[in-house]
């Protein structure tokens with residue numbers, strides 16, 4: 389059985405920063421209701437990118453292994469750390485400097501700009517609610533770590549309908565942790581995202597169908613866990629395969645991964661650059 393335990397946090401409320409950080413501390417995740425990003429923008433992106441993934445045009449943008457931008461097919465996909473099956477997904481990686489399909493409007497780009505501005509505000513909350521000894525570890529203010537970063541990654545994901553011949557044990561997204569500082573993720577078009585709670589149970593993260601209101605999901609990545617000495621936990625999450633009718637439907641999601649500039653020192657062991665390289669190698673995405 390799964391439970392949905394996430395409080396819906398109104399970012400305009402006076403106690404929002406405190407509730408937001410408490411949720412992040414508790415589960416590594418937080419859910420904002422009616423964030424300053426229009427629902428219509430997200431719905432438009434989901435529709436036009438689904439059409440793009442359904443077209444042959446995507447193959448003209450195959451991932452550049454050096455630059456890491458472009459389209460990754462379900463045949464290539466990625467294998468989560470410690471797992472054997474490829475995830476049942478295809479996706480497009482867009483960086484601020486990178487390729488962007490001419491077949492879609494600039495809506496996803498506009499979303500990334502808005503979400504990045506919100507992320508800087510949220511990192512300010514995270515910093516303000518860090519105990520003094522944790523704050524003392526940050527080599528620079530958290531919002532500043534992502535300012536002007538060329539590593540900010542928008543991943544537009546499409547989980548295709550299931551055909552029934554998927555390898556046993558393959559998931560839409562195998563359990564993993566995100567590498568980056570903070571991830572912003574509009575509620576996905578369909579359910580499936582789950583977070584592992586402290587007691588090992590999987591908790592359902594709400595999707596767009598669970599609320600008439602606009603929801604935005606935020607989660608901690610490994611880099612913030614590293615920078616905060618574990619105060620903010622990067623929790624394991626996955627996307628499970630739908631059963632029944634849901635299996636016939638694509639699922640679209642739109643995580644924005646906020647990465648610090650590569651020179652930013654996260655800890656005595658790592659800069660953001662050295663940390664990222666290590667993790668991409670483990671994922672098989674970089675030689």
Ligand SMILES: O=C(O)CCC(=O)C(=O)O
Nearest residue numbers: 545566576581627641643
């Ligand atoms: O599709 C989702 O809801 C989550 C995707 C995810 O966790 C990831 O791409 O890292």
Ligand SMILES: [Fe+2]
Nearest residue numbers: 564565566625
């Ligand atoms: Fe993730």
